[in-house]
Amino acid sequence: MxxxxxxxxxxxxxxxxxxxxxxxxxxxxxxxxxxxxxxxxxxxxxxxxxxxxxxxxxxxxxxxxxSNFRLIEQVPRTQNEWNKIAEDYYVQWQFPNCLGALDGKHITIRCPSNSGSLNFNYKHTFSVVLMALTDANYKLIYIDVGCKGRISDGGVFNRCSLYQAIENNSLNIPPPRSLPGSNVVAPFVIVADDAFALRPYLMKPFNFRGQDQSEQIYNYRLSRARRMVESTFGMLASKFRLLRTTIELSEQNVKLCVLAICSIHNWLATIDPESYLALEINQEETLDNLGGVANEQSISNERGKNIQEIFKTYFTCEGQVPWQYEMI
Known part of the structure; x- marks a missing residue:
């Protein structure tokens, strides 16, 4: 700064x-x-x-x-705001009708008193979870922090206010529209990894076993958009080294720290993006390094599968990009 x-x-x-x-x-x-x-x-x-x-x-x-700027108030509430995010994702990362990338990050903490194994996670540390939705410019448009570390990313999402708002249709998300260069109509979606359940508004990768070429291309395109949240977490940990330590504070104070970090990150990314968002990471894109796959298996609903198939077909037809076959 x-x-x-x-x-x-x-x-x-x-x-x-x-x-x-x-x-x-x-x-x-x-x-x-x-x-x-x-x-x-x-x-x-x-x-x-x-x-x-x-x-x-x-x-x-x-x-x-x-120092917390009430980040939660920055969640888009109008169709124009959502359309702007979707346009940025399509122009920069070639994923149409995308409203954001969703993922969770474990914030390592000292074991709280009398908490048993509530905060003990699969990494064998004690933590609380930061659930974040990011736009195409590394800015956080929604966060939820404080859920116990033992709960999976999918479970954290099911308990957060974003899930309730989407299910209740209270975010004023635009109606489905045609994909660019195509007559196929698809809804607006959020991209996430395999730790989340497939839903009509939440796309995840195909199973990594026995994939055909079209599924590999779909996974590459989805992971290319989804890495925005991974890169944002990387920048947070790089700029704010507190997130790389075991935080010796109460859970309430840990939450205050994370809220302050996220707010300052958004503020700096808005007023000085050229210097603050200067990345020092390898941008080479291959299917292997565009994000891991969680161990949790989720149950997909039929409507979500149909929308997943729509995007898979689109990425191999009207929506294909010249370099995608070299990346799988």
Whole structure:
């Protein structure tokens, strides 16, 4: 973060985190409060290290809490907003009618007291889950954080507010439309990995056993769009090293930290995308490195299978791209 961006952020949060002077002592300045918060989120330093560096860490969590910009309010609510996201996915990643890429990330934490195995995950660590939906420009358009680590990604999705909103048709998602260059009508969908159940609005890969060429192409095209959420998680962990550590905080404070990280990420990706989103990852595209497959097997419904077949056929006919056969 540049000094100019720090000043802008400080101006946004200062009215909330500033404290009044008293006859006993002067309060910690908003600048110091914000600096401590950003230092902790970016480095994951221990309390001892922060204490030696700033001589005070007592107000860290108030700063962290108020640095959250209420990311949940950024979920699209109009058809024009959803259409803009779908257009970006088609132009940049050649996946039409796509409303976002969905996945979960385990945030490693210290084992909470009296929690038993509720937070113990398949990676043999204790965690809470960050469920995120991202657009084609590495920005988060929905997050849910705090679900117990033992629950699978599909289970977390079934419990989050995004699932309820889609099922209740309260997000004002546009009606189905023709795929580009084709007369075939398909609904708007979210792309995800094999940990999720196939639904009419959620596309996942075909089973990786016994695939024919058309299924391999479909999996490549879907994974190419789905990697946006994987890359976003990678950037979060790269910019905010706290996510690479075992966080020694309560679950509530871990949630506050993750919310603050996601909000700052979106803010920086919006005001300075050229420098903040400069990727230092290998962009080589092959079917093998476009994302793993979870072990969970999900039950597909017939309507979801039919829509999956529509996209599979489209990617080998009107919607094919010249390089796709070289990537499988």
């Amino acid at each position: 540049s000094p100019q961006h720090f000043d802008i952020l400080l101006e946004k949060v200062s009215p909330i985190i500033a404290k009044k002077d008293t006859t006993f002592r002067r309060p910690i300045s908003p600048e110091t409060r914000l600096t401590i918060t950003l230092r902790y989120l970016a480095s994951g330093d221990s309390y001892r290290s922060l204490m030696l560096l700033f001589r005070n860490t007592n107000h860290l969590w108030k700063s962290c809490k108020y």
